[in-house]
Amino acid sequence: FAASASGSKRRDGFGHACCPGRLFGQDFRQLKEFCVGRRLKFIDDMFPPDSKSIGQGVLSPSDLARVVWLRPAVSGFGLELLRTRPSSCKGSPGNCWFLASIGALTFQDQILQQVVPQEQDFDENYCGLFHFRFWRFGKWVDVVIDDKLPTINGSLIFVHSKKQNEFWPALLEKAYAKVCGSYTDMNAGTPAEAMMDFTGGVHMSIQLSDPPPDLWGLMSRAGNFSALLSCSTPQGSSSLTLSPNGLVQGHAYTVTGVVQPVKMLRLWNPWGKGEWNGDWSDRSQDREKCLSVVDDGEFWMTLEDFSKFFTDLDICGLNPNFLDEDSSSQWTTSVAEGRWVAGTTAGGCMNYKGNRLQLLQKIPKCFKQCKQSFQ
Template identity: 55%
Template sequence: MHFQGTSVAANHRGPPHNRKQINNIPLGLVLSCLLLLSLLLLSSGAPPQDSQTGVALTLTPLDSLHSHGSRPRPARLINVQYIVTFAFVCFLYSICQNSYLCSGNCWFLASIGALTSTDEKTKDLINQVIPADQSFSKNYAGIFHFRFWRFGKWIEVVVDDLLPTIDDDLIFVDSKTSKEFWPALLEKAYAKVCGSYADLDGGFISEALMDFTGGVHMEFVLNDEAPAYLWNIMDRAAKSQTLMGCDTYQGESREAVSSEGIVGGHAYTVTGVSKVMSKRNPVHLVRVLNPWGDTEWKGDWSDESSLWDTVSREDRKWREKLDNGEFWISMTNFTKNFETLDICCLCPDFLDRSPGCHWKSQRNFGKWIAGTTAGGSMNNIETFWKNPQFRVRIEELSEDITHEEGAENMLVSLMQNHEKRHRRSQKNYSIGFYIFKVRGESGKFSAEFFNDKTPVAKKSFHNLREVTEFFWLEPGEYMIVPCTKNPGETASFVLSIFSKHETHFEYIDETEENEDDP
């Protein structure tokens, strides 16, 4: 009997706890059959080919893999008993140990660091991505499953535990803990979703963080643009169910290391924040993890910094002299050395100090189709009206909700999806959106409506998978128009809104006629 592992989409909001299937066969039944027949799952009947791993793009020479490469199961490599523990785990990036791979999936490694560096309060996030009912001993059949949120839907991904190696060394993600194989299995499942291992070369940490949470993504530009209250937001985020990551500025060469130990063009994990008193002055600190497991910040508040001698013994407990890639850095130096901060969470309630504030989320799906609904930006006024249109009605804000720190009450997210099999073949369009104030009009708005209308808010165009923006919008009715910068570009999209208010969000049917139309 042979079962082939496949990815199964669950078309609902939450994790697909009851929709675990392989080729429409319940996952539990597959596991039972494998155990009954004493078989191990094999996702493919043939040895790994270049098309499966994508190594043709990253391995030199290829004959090294053909002559030495194999896919043993973890049990053959070491006596392993479990798939995951909830202790903090650092990872070795295989490029540090061999020259078979290019160094391009630090964004995914950093996202794994964010997922596993959390404590008990975010255990639900880990269980959501890595179901806990799996091991290499009890009911072991070589079958493992993971969950990812992909373009508005949770999908279940099943893989066998045959891991790519060269001379019994894992080629891709490796763990410093010798019996931890779940990072490699998680990477294999994610590579399957993206097309191949090579499709993990190059990306943004926000992509994987979104795929781990299915919630809301917030990006903060650092340096001079960082809001003064950003550390307070990070502090509240660290105390709730959030994942945080950051990126550095691109250096003169790929992943060049500065004199102070910061890797250029590199993704890091934010693992915590703290406030200490130094010579009676408060200092805001950020704890950052390099997913390589080494190469740390060497400046103020680093492991060897003398500034730790100026704090109390109680505060000194935060200092760890370990060459594990994790370090403390002041908020000032953090905003100078890192370009962006990404925060992903299930719900942005932590943004407000008011316990009565609960953000509500809604989501709509749409598609830009060349020649019909792909009208481009407002620079293309003759076709702009053809874009999909969505109506939003914002109710009055409750009195117990405070207005503080920017006072934004609406977050809008637009994510594009080209539905390509391989992630690297998916070329993102430049996307953005406009928000217009409307006053009770019904039906789709025609070209005449936009001739003399100025949007009350907009998101500038970026060549990214997802763009997001916070706004303050007064109670009333609005129209959101998501679009590509250029007309005639076909792609699916997910438009999501998160609001402090009671909000009504709906697609404006193209078949209806606006009462103001001639």
């Protein structure tokens, strides 16, 4: 492909995990130096604390009119930015997919530290400024936000932790909403979307009604290679209805463990409560080695029951190594950037034979080059 401006930035270092691009050109360090030097609290004019950032449809007009944007110190929450797995998360009914992705993220410290940079905190230089990193459209971007969060009657509206001093999930959600455009624009997504934006990795979606022959092996390798895993239950007659087996219908869960030789899976409901109550559940008689019998949202179940009561599984790894049974072979990856160029890389409409013929002539050569590279 012909080199583009973004490709030039990548060559200069921007867009990599160690040196991400800057969303809207906002530089976290420069903004912090400015605010700290002048003893100002940062307000993000690119994602302002107003109704436009929330968007239309996720809240009723009456609730939207009651929204007050508060900083942590004003809202009464403890000034501490914890970066461990939240004890539980709640939010609007349409963002359980994001909650499950957060749960998967917290089991991989390396990925968590990439998405949630560690050098920021509520310290003496606190100025209401935070930043997070996401993989978007082929490159890493650094997303700056202020810490004003939408509340009604002093309570957070969207993602919030059970612990009042556990702040990073709500701040992470705000940064992701900024990338998407608004809180409304990130409503009712899929866990795969967020997991890919957390890793920049390889994604595989599996329909459990027609699983691959080596499903267990695939999941085991994914766990060994620090991949993120999430799953979903089938939709019920109404959204988020509790089934007799304890699972919530139309809900996203996180796969937190894969245990051998018995084919057992550990799963987590990001709500922090509401668990599977079948075989090997917390209180079942065949769970003598159960570590906890409290309703904390985490539970065990067999692969057989998992395949029966969940509809799909999403795996997102930093690389494709989990795909191969032969662990001695490692994949190498590369990224190519470019743009469509009329008459060169753009085929045009199907009745324009000129460009189509050029592309068809290039196809055999491409296949030949691919074949040689694997020999």
